Amino acid sequence: MGKIDISNATRPTRARIGGSDRDRAARFSKRMPPAAKRSVFLRNNVLLPIRTPPVNPERTEIPDPPQATEVIKQLVRDMGVDDVGIAEIDRRLLFTQAGELQHTRAIVYGIAMSFDTMADIGPRSQDEVHRVYRKLDETGVRLAQHIAAYGYNASMQPNEGDVPLVAMAQMAGLGELGKHGSLISPKMGASFRLGAVTTDMPLLADGPKDFGFDEVCTKCGVCTRFCPGDAINPDKQVVNGIERWHVDTPACEPYFHKLYGCKICLMVCPLNSRGMFGQEFRAASKVLVQTKDAKGMLQLIEARTDMNYEDFSDLE
Numbered sequence: 001m002g003k004i005d006i007s008n009a010t011r012p013t014r015a016r017i018g019g020s021d022r023d024r025a026a027r028f029s030k031r032m033p034p035a036a037k038r039s040v041f042l043r044n045n046v047l048l049p050i051r052t053p054p055v056n057p058e059r060t061e062i063p064d065p066p067q068a069t070e071v072i073k074q075l076v077r078d079m080g081v082d083d084v085g086i087a088e089i090d091r092r093l094l095f096t097q098a099g100e101l102q103h104t105r106a107i108v109y110g111i112a113m114s115f116d117t118m119a120d121i122g123p124r125s126q127d128e129v130h131r132v133y134r135k136l137d138e139t140g141v142r143l144a145q146h147i148a149a150y151g152y153n154a155s156m157q158p159n160e161g162d163v164p165l166v167a168m169a170q171m172a173g174l175g176e177l178g179k180h181g182s183l184i185s186p187k188m189g190a191s192f193r194l195g196a197v198t199t200d201m202p203l204l205a206d207g208p209k210d211f212g213f214d215e216v217c218t219k220c221g222v223c224t225r226f227c228p229g230d231a232i233n234p235d236k237q238v239v240n241g242i243e244r245w246h247v248d249t250p251a252c253e254p255y256f257h258k259l260y261g262c263k264i265c266l267m268v269c270p271l272n273s274r275g276m277f278g279q280e281f282r283a284a285s286k287v288l289v290q291t292k293d294a295k296g297m298l299q300l301i302e303a304r305t306d307m308n309y310e311d312f313s314d315l316e
Contacts, residue, residue, distance in 0.1 A: 009093060011094055011095065036127050036129070052153075052155040056151045076139065080135070081110060082110055082111055083185060084109040085172030086105055086204065087172035089163070095162055098163065106171075109139065110169065110185060110195075118191055118263055121264060140157065155198050157198055159194075168196055170183060176210070180223040181232070182266055189278075190272055220270060221234060233248065268297075
């Protein structure tokens, strides 16, 4: 169901970016294609240092929060996102590394990734992921600057920021958590990435919504069957005080590093059929029938990309 119970939530600790095995993560980064490396450079060295802009001392008061909320949402849409929502920040959901963040709202937005490119599970898909992450961060920096010009505090929240983006997106009504551990959106399916800006600007929160996806995931086992690391648990678990779908990260990481970030679970999700890539997914679903499971999918990927994943055994 869309409205998750966070009454017993405890603050999560953000995992190390790139995974727990630092040597393997370094080899993974080195193997990135050039376009992905350029996007990572821009994010880390250009955008991240300016994620929190200076605040205009002459504040513009907000007499009509509903109107201001729509103005901000439209501003984000005009920047090229595919969906946007606003969450009220519950401090029980903030990463422990965030300290005492005083912001009260998270403006969360999503940008879809090319379904056909992502389905390759190869270098092109890694380029696409980092292109979208860079665009998300660029959008967040611009949005934070606009809000700061109103006289309110704001910070762009990248994938490695102060807030868990998937949780914030669910609280903002953008979708529901899927069995594969990522958000599923009625507009974008599972082929998208998230960004956010946190702020103390008085905006109206959307709140979580029930799209019926949780019930589908309960009965569906496609992502579990196609996960090469057997990392997707078939049943919910209590994590940080919240009962939710959970992915075994240590089991996922070797294949994440080996398969250019993997993403197989996102691409095979049947709920892609309801989003903007419905036509592409319906065409690709024939492959699911043909390959049957993770082993068959890996064999097909190797044949299509002319890659032998045994060549990357140092990333296992």
